[in-house]
Amino acid sequence: MNPNEDFRSPESDSPIYSINCGDPDAVLQICPERPHCSSQAAGWDGLILKEHHQPAHTTPVHKFTHHVLILSPLDNVFEVEYQLGELSFQGPYGHGELMIIPAHTPQQCQWHQAVSFLSLSLEPQFFETAAYDLTQVNRFELLPNIAVQDRLIYDIGTALRQELNTLEFTDHLYIDSLVTALSIHLMKRYCTQVPRLKDSSDQGLPPALLNRALEYINDHLDQNLKLVDLAQEVGMSRYYFSRLFKKSMGVAPHQYAIKQRIKKAKGLLRQTNTPIAMIARQCGFTNPSHLSKYFRQLTGVTPKAFRDQYR
Numbered sequence: 001m002n003p004n005e006d007f008r009s010p011e012s013d014s015p016i017y018s019i020n021c022g023d024p025d026a027v028l029q030i031c032p033e034r035p036h037c038s039s040q041a042a043g044w045d046g047l048i049l050k051e052h053h054q055p056a057h058t059t060p061v062h063k064f065t066h067h068v069l070i071l072s073p074l075d076n077v078f079e080v081e082y083q084l085g086e087l088s089f090q091g092p093y094g095h096g097e098l099m100i101i102p103a104h105t106p107q108q109c110q111w112h113q114a115v116s117f118l119s120l121s122l123e124p125q126f127f128e129t130a131a132y133d134l135t136q137v138n139r140f141e142l143l144p145n146i147a148v149q150d151r152l153i154y155d156i157g158t159a160l161r162q163e164l165n166t167l168e169f170t171d172h173l174y175i176d177s178l179v180t181a182l183s184i185h186l187m188k189r190y191c192t193q194v195p196r197l198k199d200s201s202d203q204g205l206p207p208a209l210l211n212r213a214l215e216y217i218n219d220h221l222d223q224n225l226k227l228v229d230l231a232q233e234v235g236m237s238r239y240y241f242s243r244l245f246k247k248s249m250g251v252a253p254h255q256y257a258i259k260q261r262i263k264k265a266k267g268l269l270r271q272t273n274t275p276i277a278m279i280a281r282q283c284g285f286t287n288p289s290h291l292s293k294y295f296r297q298l299t300g301v302t303p304k305a306f307r308d309q310y311r
Contacts, residue, residue, distance in 0.1 A: 016106055017062040021048055021121035030059040035119075039160070042170045045228065046126030047179045049160050050119045058110040063103075066121040067142055067186075070099040071157045073116055081110040082146055089146040096154045100145040100190055118157050122183070130183040130239050131191075141192040150189075156182050166290075173254040176227035180242050204248030205241075209234040213245060217253070221261050221284045227253060257284075262298045265291060269307040276303050 020026045024040060027050075035050035048066070072078075077094030084099070084107045101107060103124045131140045156178050163175060205213065216233045217225065230253055231241040245253050261283040268279045280291035288303070295303050 015061070017060055019062050019064050021064055021066040021068065027052075030062045032057055037164060039164050042164065042175075043172075044170070044175050045172075045179065045226075046123050047160075047175075047182075048119075048121040049157070049164060050121070051116075051161065051164075052119060053114070053116050054111075055114050056112050059108055061106055061108045063106050064101060064121070065103060066123055067103050067127055068099075068101040068122075069120040069153065069157070070101065071118040071120070071154060072097050074154075076116065078111055078113055078115050080115075083108045084144045084146055087144055087146050091147075093147055095149075096151070097147045097149055098145075098153055100142065100148060100186075102142040102144055105144055118161060120157055120160070120182070122179075122186075127183055127186070129237075130180070131187055140187055142186060143190050143192060145190060152185055153182065156185075170224070171254065173225045173227055173230075173257055176238065177242065177252050177254045180227065180239055184239070204246075205234070205244045209236075210245075210248050213241075213253075214256075217257050218260055221257070221264055222282050223284060225253075225257055225284075258294055259298065261285065262295055265295060265303065266299070266306065269303055270310045276307075279303070 017029050019029060022040075024038065025034070027035060031052070031054050033052070033054050036053050037051045039047070039049040072094045074094075074096045077092045079091065080089070080093040082089045082093075082099070084101060085105045127142070128140070160175070160178055163171065163178075204210070213230055213234050216230060227238045227242065230245075231238040234241060236244070242253065245256075249256055251259070265279055265283045265285075268274055268282065269276075272279075274282075276288050276291070280286070280288050283291065285291040285294070292302050295301075295306070299306060
């Protein structure tokens with residue numbers, strides 16, 4: 001449909017396109033252009049990020065198979081007309097505002113100029129599993145919202161987009177932590193009821209389980225750790241494990257893993273003549289620049305400068 005065609009309510013008798021967010025070409029049923037980039041090839045669990053650049057357009061009435069968040073850019077505003085279920089909106093949209101679109105909710109959108117936005121698509125089963133693991137409630141209903149300001153969601157989306165830019169490496173433990181934080185936030189703020197998360201006590205993980213988790217991380221620093229593997233090691237869901245681990249250690253699992261990788265790298269830089277590229281691989285980094293990024297963040301110097309101090 002071109003931007004001058006009639007804008008109809010999703011409740012009309014017009015056909016409704018079902019858009020499978022897991023199909024890379026499905027967006028062409030409702031938009032003229034494919035996404036500029038997508039996380040699908042990166043193999044993220046439970047979430048697909050896409051960056052869109054679209055010309056002026058009116059979509060047909062459609063619904064998504066996933067829960068979808070549409071994030072507008074901070075530095076741009078565009079006029080939009082939007083019908084989402086029983087909600088409607090017409091006016092300027094931007095400055096980081098977002099749309100929350102529950103799966104299978106009829107919708108239609110129209111914009112009269114070129115637009116850019118991010119979409120985050122959450123698998124409903126992934127979201128419902130997170131809800132049950134954390135609350136023991138079988139079902140939550142995500143509520144539709146239009147033009148919401150939510151800085152936490154915007155920051156998570158931005159962090160995910162930045163990770164996608166790191167094409168040579170996917171830090172699955174970091175991605176898993178961001179997706180878990182996003183799921184918990186959506187449950188707390190945008191569901192039909194505010195869930196009461198399971199009591200995780202002030203002590204966090206029992207000492208034996210904490211030691212097992214720490215040992216697993218330290219034994220696998222050269223590998224691309226996943227939150228689900230850590231959780232399975234101690235017999236918990238990834239969501240519950242994340243909360244208890246942070247309560248015990250004061251940092252999220254991915255933050256602890258980075259600190260331990262840098263600690264290992266420092267030891268190798270001090271005590272061996274191993275090439276920095278090999279040290280990077282031995283510590284779970286893809287290449288020297290990937291190691292240098294985190295090394296400088298935590299120590300203030302490059303790996304080479306650190307090694308030179310001990311020569």
